[in-house]
Amino acid sequence: MSEIIRSLQRDLNDFGEDLHLIGAEALAGRHPGEHPDNLGAGAMAAPATPEAAVAVVRWCIDNGVPMVPQGGRTGLVGGGTSRPGELILSTARLARIEAIDPLARTATVGAGVTLQALQEAAAEFGLTPGIDLAARGSATIGGMIATNAGGILAFRNGVMRHQVLGIEAVLPDGSLFSDLTRVLKVSAGPDIKQLLIGSEGAYGFVTRAVLKLETFNPLRATALVGVPDATAALALIAHFRAQPALQLEGAELMWRDYFRDSAGERGFDLDWLARETPAVLLLEVSAASEAEARAALEDGLAALWEEHGLTSGIVAASLDQARRFWAIREESDFIYRLHPAAPSFDVSVPPGALDAYVAGLEARLRAVDAGFAAYVYGHVADGNLHISVFGEGAAAPAMKGPIEDAVYAGVSDLGGSFSAEHGVGLEKQRAFLAYGNPVRRAAAVAIKAALDPKNLFNPGKVPFA
Template sequence: MIPETILADLRLIVGANSVKTGEALDLIHPGSDANNLNAAVMVAPRTTVETAAVLRLCNKQRIAVVPHGGRTGLVGGGVSATGQIILSLSSMNNIEMLFASAGTAIVQGGVTLHAVQEAAACQHLSTGIDIASRGSATIGGMISTNAGGMEAFRHGVMRQRVLGLEVVLADGRIMSDMAQVPKSNEGYDIKQLFIGAEGTLGIVTRAVIRLAPPDAITATALVACISVDAATSLFQQLQASHTLHLLRAEFMAQNYFLTAVENLGPPSLASIASAPIYLIVETDAVDQASAQSILENALAEGIEEGLVLDAILAQSEKERGEIWNIREDSSVIDRVYPNGHWFDISVPLQHLESWLKQFDEGIAVLGPDVRGFAFGHLGDGNLHVGVAGTASKPDKEMVKSIIYAHLREMGGSFSAEHGIGLDKKAELTTLVNPVKLDLMRTIKSLLDPNGIMNPGKIL
């Protein structure tokens, strides 16, 4: 338990209403992991200076600090325990400046992605990154996990969206590298250490975000492809087209698609031809009035070339929403098959066909009551993979051996966009180069010698 004297000191720093315990904390949703609020103490500083004072106190007293953004993480990165404190950035949620002419925004770490998207849209700009949890995921959390999403093949992940950072270190020092330009070669790019560090090296309090031109989505289609290789060929053709702009290309293997359509509907989507692979593609075109017909012609060419079996083009915003629902409501798999394990991997596109074949064959060996599901972002090879039993959970280690087999040799990654947290520490130890691991430990010991920053996560 945190001593009452420490709680009193924290209240002096941030104000009594910004330290939550007991019933006040019970009102807060734990997010994606029921253990996120186990520390039973949450501190919500309102400024960088307050954040620094909190960390300075906790470092001196050797009290562990678990940073929280929107609590949407899926690998246990926000799990806390008794004797620790949760540091929430919920009160640091301002968009300080947005420069339309430069296409940049200065934001605090606790602002949600959706809030930045809305502010950018008012200036005819976008964030260049989008994820399904946009309403609760915070920019600081997305930076700390190096979030990706469906636009990464065009605009990159958070590493490419961040121009500058302000970070509070474990000892309370403030590192400010708030450059607002992409070209800033001032020695080591230290800010990159904190992108993807999951709060184990410091707290991201402010950031300069690179914005992008807005998407003018004018055509959406659900596409049935004859194979994975055909799907990747279609992706490359659409991306290289001079008549349309490919905005999104989302991937669904057959088992995922059929389960989602059967349980989410509408029946019209189930009428598409049976295929091993389905895509959702969205495009715009220079001539927006004919964008639908341009995409339709491109898909007709795909049919002629033997890449595409069938396609359904959305004729209204309602139909577009129905198509996207089968991809974004991926929790439908958990509702139908609750006895499952999920993985977040990246596979190079040239190996995607062979990896999926290997995956399907491996799942078949586990028995007739085990189901495998794969979907994700085709453009960057990021797959979300689920394996579930109809009656009980399959052995997780056996499933891992199937999913990770040959993945490193292929040039892929066992952690695409969700991070390491608690859940993937074993994979990090066994699959990552030992010299890289040693350098990570050296950096951790240098920046957080007392080990107070999100202890037990990653390393």
């Protein structure tokens, strides 16, 4: 057992069941999640109350022990990695859905509640958190706040920042910041909770949150449509978004290589779609009935077919088939089976710039190595692309810089971001320093020094002070 855990057990033994302290032996049996170093500290505190969380943070401040906040460990960029000598602050025991208020359309939850648990609880009231993403079963609300998570509904509801009304957190000075606002409108001076959103633990440890909920409509229809390019996909999206009797529920674009290999790996007989078209658009709409949703989808596609050069399409005949369509988009782990260690990226560019960006990307990758290519897929309505580069030698360390430069070229000038929804963590440190806004970073560093002068909250991560 580490010295940190032993000392915590000695100093904070009053908290009993409200504070679990977990050493390296017990952690050895746990899954580290998406990064092998997540449990590297070998020491974890899992408070069950804000008071216990405050006590742990104050103990760490007094003893100079760095802290790493951790949720579902689904982060893809290493933002939750920890090292010996650090203490993991886990939200695992802050996992209660405390209240759902259907009139105010709000949910009050512990930071360790998973997205899926909240989705299921909200669905009983015909509501949804308004955010959805593939890691819903493990990703926690606290982690989604820390990374300002996005996902498949952001084009309509915005990102996590737009759903967060209130936050309770322990700040780096050990104070309990309890701003459990339950209303949309607050204009009462600087909104400090915004600093906790998307800062990956740099400014505090989120323990509780109040989220805004949205109307959930399960009456849907889903289609896969072959499109010539992102521009055509955006025209379809604009058409369906402008229909007052419809809601667009999903708009995901997969360029040909991604669609072919994902569908193929899953054994789906959709090769005809991939053969005929440069990209496949997954569309989902909801309406007053499933029949109306389906009719609107079919009518809309028919109306736009010729003008936008649509080549092929299939509307799901059953919920089960719709789920299979979504699996082609969401279950991307085939990439690493086919191309172990393929360098992966998560950029956003304004939607109108997507086609030029993707064409430029492919050319830039070929210029690095004629054998390089990329899987490109993502949330086309908000311009968020996921990119995995493959080809012989693409995973070699020497290729890291050239491939990154090929992916990030021009993104900032377009008003996009080198990290759209995954965060910075360790893996995007070079991008943060090379492609991030330097004035923004300088202000973030100044604030870090003001709020966390000992640099104890997730040190070595953003803002890399």
